[in-house]
Amino acid sequence: MDPAFRRVGEVFVDCLAGAELGAAVSVVVDGEQMVDLRGGWADRRRTRPWGRDTLCCAFSATKGVAALCALQAVAEEGIDPDQPLAELWPELAGEGREAITLRQVLAHRSGLVGWRPETDMTLEDLYDPQRAAELLAVQRPFWAPGTDHGYQARSYGVLLEEALRRATGHSLATHLRDRISGPLGLDLHLGLGPAEQARCAELTPAPAGGAIPEASRPMLKAMGEPGTPTHAAFSNPPGRRGYMNTEAFRQAELPAMNAHATAPALARLYGMLAAGGQTLLPPSVLAEATSVQSEGPDRVLLQPSCFGLGFQLSRPELVVGLSDAAFGHAGAGGSLAFADPSARVGFCFLMNRMRPGAVTGNDSAMALVDALAECL
Numbered sequence: 001m002d003p004a005f006r007r008v009g010e011v012f013v014d015c016l017a018g019a020e021l022g023a024a025v026s027v028v029v030d031g032e033q034m035v036d037l038r039g040g041w042a043d044r045r046r047t048r049p050w051g052r053d054t055l056c057c058a059f060s061a062t063k064g065v066a067a068l069c070a071l072q073a074v075a076e077e078g079i080d081p082d083q084p085l086a087e088l089w090p091e092l093a094g095e096g097r098e099a100i101t102l103r104q105v106l107a108h109r110s111g112l113v114g115w116r117p118e119t120d121m122t123l124e125d126l127y128d129p130q131r132a133a134e135l136l137a138v139q140r141p142f143w144a145p146g147t148d149h150g151y152q153a154r155s156y157g158v159l160l161e162e163a164l165r166r167a168t169g170h171s172l173a174t175h176l177r178d179r180i181s182g183p184l185g186l187d188l189h190l191g192l193g194p195a196e197q198a199r200c201a202e203l204t205p206a207p208a209g210g211a212i213p214e215a216s217r218p219m220l221k222a223m224g225e226p227g228t229p230t231h232a233a234f235s236n237p238p239g240r241r242g243y244m245n246t247e248a249f250r251q252a253e254l255p256a257m258n259a260h261a262t263a264p265a266l267a268r269l270y271g272m273l274a275a276g277g278q279t280l281l282p283p284s285v286l287a288e289a290t291s292v293q294s295e296g297p298d299r300v301l302l303q304p305s306c307f308g309l310g311f312q313l314s315r316p317e318l319v320v321g322l323s324d325a326a327f328g329h330a331g332a333g334g335s336l337a338f339a340d341p342s343a344r345v346g347f348c349f350l351m352n353r354m355r356p357g358a359v360t361g362n363d364s365a366m367a368l369v370d371a372l373a374e375c376l
Contacts, residue, residue, distance in 0.1 A: 002034040004375055009037060011371040015364040016040045022050035022201055023351035024263035025368055028271030029376075030344045036264055042352065043202040053187065055260040056201045056350040057244055059331030062259035063156060065188065065269070067106055067289065067310020068280065069175045069255075070160055074102070075285045079167050081106070081309075085159070088166040091137045099145045105159045106309040107293035109149045111141030112159065113300055114232030121237040126154065127252035129171070133162040142229045142299070149307065150299035153233040157256025173253040180280075186265040191253040200260060203244045206333060206356040215317075216359060218302040233300045257332075263348040266337040270328060271346025274339035290327045301359055314338070318360050321347065322373050334362020336369075343376050 001009055005027065012025055022040030026033065042048040058065075074081055081103040086093040092100065097112065104110045115121045116139055125131045136158050142150065152159070161172050168175070173190035181188045189196055212220060222230035243249050249258060272278045277286040289309040298305040304317040311327040314320035320328050321338040322345065328338025333354025338347050349365040361369065 001037065005035050005372070007371045007374050008035050008368060011367050012037050012039070015367065019353065019362075020351050020364055021204060021353040022054075023349065023364065024050060024054070024056070025349045026263040026267035026347070027372060028267045028346040031271060031275060033264060033268070038263070042200075044204050050201065053199055053262065054201050055187065055189070055192070055196060055199045055262060056335070056352060057203060057250075057331075058259045058261055058266065058335055058337065058350060059257050059333065060153070061266065061329045061331035061335050061337045062190070062255060062257055064311050064327075064329035064337065065176065065259050065266075066157060066160055066172055066255035068180065068269075068273075069172045070102065070106065070164055071281055071285055071289055071309065072179060073164055073168055073175065075282050077168060085163050089137070089162055091134070094138075095140045096144055097137070097141060100141075100159075101146075102163055103293070103309065104145050105152070105156065105163070107149065107307050108152050108156070108298075108305075109146050109294055110152065110155075110159065111143040111145045111148070111150070112136065112139055112155055113142055113150050113152050113229050114155050114234070115139055115236045116232055117226035117236060119236065123237050123240065123243060124248075126237055126254070127248055129158070129161055129165075129253065132158045139232075142232070148299055149294035149296075149305070150229050151233060151301050151305065152256070153300065154254075154256050155233070157254050161253070161255050171253060172255045180269070181265075184268070186261075186269060188259060188261040188265040188269065190255060190259050192250045192260055196260065197247060197250050200245075200250060201352040203333070204353045205241055206354040212356050213358070215303045216356075219300075219359070220356070222302060229300050230302065261348075261350070263350050266348035266350075267346045269346065270337055270339035270348065271344075274341050274344050274346050276341070303359070312360075319366065319369070320360060321345075322369060322376070330358065330360045332358065334358040334365055336361030336365040345372070345376070347372065
């Protein structure tokens with residue numbers, strides 16, 4: 001670790017001594033890795049130390065990676081983000097769904113936030129891209145597409161996957177491997193084989209009765225209320241406790257929620273975006289992707305949110321990075337990955353002890369961001 005970032009190391013040690021079971025943090029500045037720390041345990045029985053090659057599920061921090069794949073396809077293959085998806089995906093038409101565009105999906109404005117309770121949806125259905133898309137294509141939007149915004153917790157990935165597969169002929173996981181992870185040598189994956197599964201950190205679900213951030217309490221209450229957009233987004237299909245540690249979940253390709261990575265891989269990727277995108281995206285596409293597309297009360301999260309095209313944008317009500325210039329995405333339980341062009345920083349924090357109600361980085365992640373700000 002660069003001595004100038006000693007404070008980040010001190011805070012990380014405190015996190016491991018306190019709330020975290022196992023975790024990793026990485027910081028890239030101007031393309032150079034300044035922080036690469038890991039520690040604690042990769043399993044709840046404390047038999048496997050968290051190592052340099054430990055993979056961790058990033059949950060919704062996956063959404064920023066999926067957005068990058070989609071935006072590359074837009075730039076390279078001439079896809080019009082404002083073309084109705086039903087022109088590529090005729091089965092989507094009906095009940096207002098024919099108005100949905102790729103831009104609306106990336107900006108969480110489609111209204112198609114999930115599966116209503118009358119749909120007998122299972123985790124196995126979610127893990128099957130074709131079945132998940134078939135069931136989503138007959139759902140009634142919760143509002144007219146484009147008129148409001150609400151977080152598409154799981155449907156985001158299904159919509160992007162089906163749209164891009166029909167437009168390009170390949171999956172987002174294939175795009176990620178062939179165009180990003182492979183060429184850049186990033187330990188970042190959608191869908192794991194046996195060798196990668198053996199490297200995974202075991203995730204510990206948030207404890208029942210744990211402290212819940214006040215701003216997230218309405219959201220968690222609505223998750224249990226069938227018929228609400230929040231329930232459709234998060235609670236159908238219902239998750240089985242510990243599902244994120246199963247072979248089936250890790251093997252599935254879920255572009256909204258199950259990228260597995262090391263912290264240096266995501267920090268390096270966001271470091272490239274912080275430096276202007278380099279070979280990842282044309283500057284004009286990156287500028288549009290990081291401009292406000294949706295802002296204000298979120299009809300699913302039931303608190304303010306701000307999105308560009310697939311990226312969370314940092315705001316005082318929901319901090320994502322060092323400044324309002326930051327963009328990236330948090331993941332369930334408190335993981336966080338972002339780029340901050342104002343400081344030319346790429347950052348990632350991953351951990352395996354989840355927190356309830358976290359819609360941005362958890363307390364450890366935010367303490368590390370504060371420490372990073374002191375060092376710059």
